[in-house]
Amino acid sequence: MDSYDIPESTSSRLKDHFIGATPLQKRLESVRKLTSFVPPSPQRKIPQCSQLQEDVDPQKVAFLLHKQWTLYSLTPLYKFSYTNLREYSKFLSAFIVAEKQKGLAVEVGEDLNIKVIFSTLLGMKGTQRDPDAFLVQILSKSHLPSENREGKVLWTGWFCCIFGDNLLETVSEDFTCLPLFLANGAETNTALIGTWFQKTFDCHFSPLAINAFNLSWMAAMWTACRMDHYVATTEFLWSVPCGPQSLDIAYAIHSEDAKALWDSVHKAPGEVTQEEVDLFMDCLCSHFHRHFKIHLSATRLVRVSTSVASAHTNGKIKVSLNKSS
């Protein structure tokens, strides 16, 4: 009498009724799927040809490299339109000036000493369905009217969506889904601009942390990149959870060695599996244990840095080099 069983028959019928076609319900469905017990992404395919290679503006991509970006996740933008970028520039710059120069008159148009530029970043997408990424730049304008009106860049941020297929399904047409926001510049500026976006497009920014699981995936995939020459060693930072002050363990190996290790664990080209990533990290940890008798598996991976890119668990990433082949 106290064993609890439920008949399985009705659930699918109900599902048809309750999980209708509205985006909201689709969204819930996907949340359920995500929380089910299947481990997340046991294997990932490496896309052979991304949109980036097709129609990219090399100047703009170069602009995104070698900068440290703070990651935020972003809810879909409501009533955002790519045709209004010029207006957005105007409104955002007026907003920034108003906020920064409290106590002074608000002027719109010519007389600002900053300039805001919205522009699309073509090619920054995974599939054709992904909405275009766009870039927001804040430039300081020199007071001299003659040359060099485009002053130095004070702040940069960009919004993108890469392989957002399952997210896009759940968003209706009033929304633009650009779930990743990357900012470079003073945090006060990020806050200011974020506030404007939140108020204008009813979206919400939240800081995006990268957990140790994803960091090890990044480490593996970046190590896998074939480089003509390696400019930096591959570095890992592990944090030992002990109080009052945490203890960090830095682990650096030659990038060539790391690559060799990865090649030895990696099997099928074009596809990376969870086992391979685990094995790669386990090898690194057991090597460390052999020398220092410290189990790194008991600590937490907080930073990964390779010749290609580096990432920190607090949501800061930096892409250093283009993949050269």
Add this chain to the structure above:
Amino acid sequence: MPREGATPRSKRSSLTSEQDDPARTCAVMSTQKRIKNSQTSRTSQHNNSYQTNLLAWKLNEDLSNPKSISKHGQNSPVEDSEQGDEQAEDALQIAVRYFEKGPFKTSRSKDNTLEKHLKTVESMAWKNGLAPEEIDILLNVALSGKFGSAVNSRILRCMIPATLISEDSVVKAVSWLCVGKCCGSTKVLFYRWLVAMFDFIDHKEKINLLYGFFFASLQDDTLCPYVCHFLYLLTKKENVKPFRVRKLLDLQAKMGRQPYLHALLSLYKFFVPTLISVSLPMKKIYFKNPENLWKTALVAVRQRNQEPSPEPLKLILGAATVRPSKRKWDSHSLIPVLHSNIQSKEYGKKGMSLSDYLSRNRAFSAEQLKSFPQLLQNIHCLELPSQMGAVLNNSLLLHYINCIRDESLLLRLYHWLSQTLQEECIWYKVNNYECEKEFTNFLDTIIKAECFLQEGFYSCEAFLYKSLPLWDGFCCRSQFLQLVSWFPFSSFSEVKPFIFDRLAQLFFTSTIYFKCSVLENLKELLQNWLLWLSMDIHMKTVTDSSLETTFSGSMQSVSELINYVGWLSINGLRLESNSTFLLHFVLDFYEKVCDIYMNYNLPLVVLFPPGIFYIALLSLDSSILNQLCYIMHRYRNNLTAAKKNELILKKKSEFIFSSKTCQEYNRYLTAMVGCLWTSKPFQKGSYFDPEVFKVIGIAKYKTSLNLVHHPALLSYAISFLLKEYPEERRVNVSSIRGKKWNEYLDYLFSEGLQGLKLFIRSSIRHSSVP
């Protein structure tokens, strides 16, 4: 920049602000909100009634009522010096009354008392600020010229509000300026005061109506700079008129290129660029800082106005934290402040100038919305907030989103709420008390909105999926379980692995109090589902076949929920060694279950499992037995009603009750009657083997469970007998039979065992007195 444009005045009003205080511009608003909060929290104590209580929302209209504000303001000063404050306050009252009545003729004592009262007012004003009424009276005094200009100037200098200044006081004061009773320096001081206190004036509509008067005052050379500054704060687009532009240009020609005139002109140009063709030099500072007189006081007022939300800025935690924390970007609360949305319709329309865009006032903005009738009148042209999250704090807008079925509106709320819940959820963060308090308040607001709407939010459902596996069962327990009780109706078997299985794990491993609150909230959940379903049935009158199947699916889902709670209860009771306390919560749940057919008009009767029935029947607690009797009585009513209905409709629904349900009920009934009434317990067909009694050594088991000997009722039997023979040392409870049995029954009923009464009246024929 919609925000900026929508309220250019509030932005510019912070013109002379020197510290970078983001809260400053909304200081006035936050006070109002605070008062609203205190009122709504009062109403929210009666949780059940407040969704229907429209009057409660009417209260919003009284926000600007100076009395409520002054009371509020007076409450805020520090508590420990209360005694002294009270005396000081009395002195202040006397002083204010003195000024109100005017100076007396006897000149010598006059000076002393005047000085004394002035000092009182000054010290109180600088310490705690003055209430709106006091400011009203004293402004009147200062500008009416009753006293000399030195006194007037001293009074004006201490016109520091506790929280707000009423608009009417300002209007009254301005009216004195026309009479010409006060001298130039007082006027100058008054305008400086107006500029400094602009943010603290509760409304500006009436003041704006006097725009023409202020504008005319520009002609006074000494007043001109100050009036300019005041107009700079006050000007709206509709105030900009060609004749005023001409006048300003004339003034400029007369007085030279004064920065203050430039300021006003550039503002006019900003609003109506076509009217002014002259080029204006770009200057950074237009006005001299007029605030210096009141600088410290202003800081104090601002602090007072913000007091109840002492949320220190969150610091960025070190690398040890799992999640980086974001400092609050724009607001002090998690829930965005209400601002009307301008962008949705016209933002970015080509060819629309910024000033057109600023001056739109065709639609009814959400900020203006103060009462339910207003909502009804403007429902067609209501401008929604730019951040949908703001509706959580506004019941009128909750009404609105409840009746507007706009998917994108709900999606906006969904996205915001999901992400905010995820971001703020404290068990994703390093333990932090501050965060916990904030998060708890946030959850409370959500739950309040859910109660109000009588509907759960989808975001909360998604949040529960994600966060329940990580919940420790302790953090924000009450809030979290309430979120569970507002879980939207869905297929039970589908959500079971995400919600109910995980809840069961926590249930079995936590304390009895946790178990009780889980059962309590599952009862709420059942009730919410039943209400939802019963509403649903009434809306769908058509019975086509597809609806029929989904409907039976819904019933299946409810019965699965009930069975699940039954399973939890049995095992919980076993773990807690049949605790009476827990059993009460279990029976409370079944009190809801037994009445589904009659109360919710849903064709479903689910009985409790024997494991609960027998524990309740054999309980040592009379209230448990009473509750059991009541439930059995209600089951009987529901079953007979269902059976009658079935006969009428001549159609058998699989869910009403199978013959099995009826048999089961009859078995329970026989067992109960056998125990309590006929003293023939546990005959054939019951789950109970009478042999057990022999094993535990009770020989006379047959009578030992009747109404007299039942362990839960024995004490009643004894006190019944003692009532008759108070002197008796030894009573024989077996003597209660025959006529006395009936008297004993009446006695039991009079002792409050109403459930027992209902049960016996309905289930036992009276001829069968043992």
